[in-house]
Amino acid sequence: MAAVWAFVEQDGDQPTTLGLELLAKARQLGEVTAILLGPGSEAVFAALGEHGASSVLHLDAGDRLPAGPAAAALAERAKSDPPALILFGQAYNDRDIAGRLAARLGVGVLSNASNVRLAGGGVETEHEILGGTQVATASASQGPYIVLIRPQSFVAEATGGGIPPVERLDPPDMGQAEARITESHVEEREGPQLSEASIVVSGGRGLGAPEAYQLVEQLGKQLGAATGATRAIVDAGWVPYAKQVGQTGKTVKPDVYIACGISGAMQHLVGMKDSKTIIAINKDPDAPIFTIADLGVIGDVHKVLPKLIEALQSR
Amino acid sequence: MKVVVCVKQIPDPATPYRLEEGNNWLIRPEEQILDDTDRYGVEMGLQLAQASEGTVTLVSMGPAGNGQGIRQALAMGADKAILVEDNTLRGSDALTTARVLAAAIEKEEFDLVIAGTESTDGYSGVVPQMLAEILGVPALTYATKVETADGAVTIHRQTASGYDVVSSSLPAVVSVTAGVVEPRYPTFKGIMDAKKKPVDAFSIGDLGAERAPEQLVLSITAAPERAGGNKVEDDGEAHLAIVSLLEDRKVI
Numbered sequence: 001m002a003a004v005w006a007f008v009e010q011d012g013d014q015p016t017t018l019g020l021e022l023l024a025k026a027r028q029l030g031e032v033t034a035i036l037l038g039p040g041s042e043a044v045f046a047a048l049g050e051h052g053a054s055s056v057l058h059l060d061a062g063d064r065l066p067a068g069p070a071a072a073a074l075a076e077r078a079k080s081d082p083p084a085l086i087l088f089g090q091a092y093n094d095r096d097i098a099g100r101l102a103a104r105l106g107v108g109v110l111s112n113a114s115n116v117r118l119a120g121g122g123v124e125t126e127h128e129i130l131g132g133t134q135v136a137t138a139s140a141s142q143g144p145y146i147v148l149i150r151p152q153s154f155v156a157e158a159t160g161g162g163i164p165p166v167e168r169l170d171p172p173d174m175g176q177a178e179a180r181i182t183e184s185h186v187e188e189r190e191g192p193q194l195s196e197a198s199i200v201v202s203g204g205r206g207l208g209a210p211e212a213y214q215l216v217e218q219l220g221k222q223l224g225a226a227t228g229a230t231r232a233i234v235d236a237g238w239v240p241y242a243k244q245v246g247q248t249g250k251t252v253k254p255d256v257y258i259a260c261g262i263s264g265a266m267q268h269l270v271g272m273k274d275s276k277t278i279i280a281i282n283k284d285p286d287a288p289i290f291t292i293a294d295l296g297v298i299g300d301v302h303k304v305l306p307k308l309i310e311a312l313q314s315r
Numbered sequence: 316m317k318v319v320v321c322v323k324q325i326p327d328p329a330t331p332y333r334l335e336e337g338n339n340w341l342i343r344p345e346e347q348i349l350d351d352t353d354r355y356g357v358e359m360g361l362q363l364a365q366a367s368e369g370t371v372t373l374v375s376m377g378p379a380g381n382g383q384g385i386r387q388a389l390a391m392g393a394d395k396a397i398l399v400e401d402n403t404l405r406g407s408d409a410l411t412t413a414r415v416l417a418a419a420i421e422k423e424e425f426d427l428v429i430a431g432t433e434s435t436d437g438y439s440g441v442v443p444q445m446l447a448e449i450l451g452v453p454a455l456t457y458a459t460k461v462e463t464a465d466g467a468v469t470i471h472r473q474t475a476s477g478y479d480v481v482s483s484s485l486p487a488v489v490s491v492t493a494g495v496v497e498p499r500y501p502t503f504k505g506i507m508d509a510k511k512k513p514v515d516a517f518s519i520g521d522l523g524a525e526r527a528p529e530q531l532v533l534s535i536t537a538a539p540e541r542a543g544g545n546k547v548e549d550d551g552e553a554h555l556a557i558v559s560l561l562e563d564r565k566v567i
Contacts, residue, residue: 065453067454098441099454102445103448139531179487241493277560296544296547308558
């Protein structure tokens with residue numbers, strides 16, 4: 001069986017959902033070693049076992065920005081006992097560690113993959129390109145293959161394994177070349193996380209002005225939804241980068257996605273087109289978003305949204 | 316302070332992207348534009364350099380074409396550009412790109428390298444980190460705020476739940492998110508001056524950079540199409556259609 005490493009970050013006393021999604025795929029492909037980044041705990045190790053990890057490489061970077069030291073420790077370990085495949089998620093620390101690890105090992109990274117296979121000693125990955133209209137199948141010529149998987153590509157599922165053996169990897173001292181985290185700020189967020197919400201309400205340029213994003217927030221609050229945004233209004237500074245849904249941003253697959261004043265640029269569609277139900281409100285009857293919407297309302301968001309919010313409030 | 320900003324010329328995202336027959340590489344027209352993502356990095360670099368009477372050097376890899384994208388960044392106020400253009404670099408992956416950029420940057424003295432978080436056309440999202448690894452410096456990534464003082468850099472780093480304050484000594488690589496600063500528009504004088512600013516061209520051979528192991532696009536297939544297209548014109552009551560669909564989907 002091929003050796004497959006899957007990167008998992010610890011969030012509180014549990015692995016992140018993204019990490020568990022990677023474990024679900026990894027156990028289809030081979031013998032799974034989870035790379036755990038975080039302080040570690042009995043509960044988190046047990047969860048990794050339940051999700052198919054037969055061993056754990058545990059990295060705790062403390063207050064150091066993890067990429068440099070984690071990549072150095074993983075590269076040493078990978079050189080002495082190379083896995084066939086290393087899976088990371090398309091997320092902040094994942095990207096940082098994967099990039100530095102790849103540069104250390106002298107191999108490439110297959111980014112933004114929505115699927116991965118091992119066959120005949122080689123790797124094949126699938127990537128949604130051109131706004132999700134096409135699927136590219138790609139390969140790399142030299143392992144260990146490092147693949148970044150988009151969130152929600154696979155479904156996390158416990159299989160009931162026991163607590164796996166844990167090997168602690170000590171991140172080496174990087175000397176001067178080290179970044180440290182001096183403070184952490186948690187921003188107040190109403191409602192669920194964007195990537196885990198069952199309803200997402202997003203806004204785009206059609207809102208006209210940053211203040212109008214309040215309509216998106218009000219509707220989101222009313223529905224218990226997460227709120228998202230297009231790249232256009234993130235670039236314009238109306239909302240933070242963390243809210244960006246799309247190719248360069250988050251992938252969401254909620255039960256219902258409500259696109260408010262979003263024309264449907266390819267950049268955006270790739271991040272939300274797999275939502276179960278899509279509702280779009282836009283003034284332009286020819287907006288591309290309407291071609292994928294289950295319900296398209298040709299109208300002004302400034303008129304439709306207040307009425308919709310009121311109708312929901314009075315229920 | 317000597318600031319290097321990585322920039323990329325890309326086909327205008329407002330035009331449909333097409334792939335070359337056979338190798339499936341993105342077709343790059345003669346006229347490409349500065350990736351919007353890079354305007355934030357250029358602006359950040361200019362502000363930091365201006366505060367310290369420093370310089371901003373642009374480093375870019377890819378077909379030069381008519382160089383319009385590079386001129387856009389020079390017109391904003393950067394001092395000069397280094398362009399690595401080489402036919403053998405077509406279809407390069409992130410690691411080859413990072414090695415080439417690192418080799419070009421090493422020709423300069425630098426305190427700070429700034430890059431966007433990911434390009435709009437390739438969006439692998441790992442070049443800044445690879446670059447830092449090859450240069451042997453820290454990468455402070457996903458910055459929503461950047462400050463430098465006393466040979467150190469401090470950023471606000473975007474996280475899933477908020478932001479971290481992260482610091483390191485210089486030299487370092489910083490990747491910036493959109494909105495880190497408000498990019499300026501080039502002035503008429505800036506546009507005229509840009510025409511006279513030096514753009515040095517190198518090949519991969521000049522730099523002695525080594526290509527990464529090859530990555531291949533094996534095939535391209537059409538993704539399953541999503542059926543949609545039920546449209547209603549808002550006559551003042553369209554919100555009721557939305558309420559009824561939300562009820563039907565049992566989310567309210």
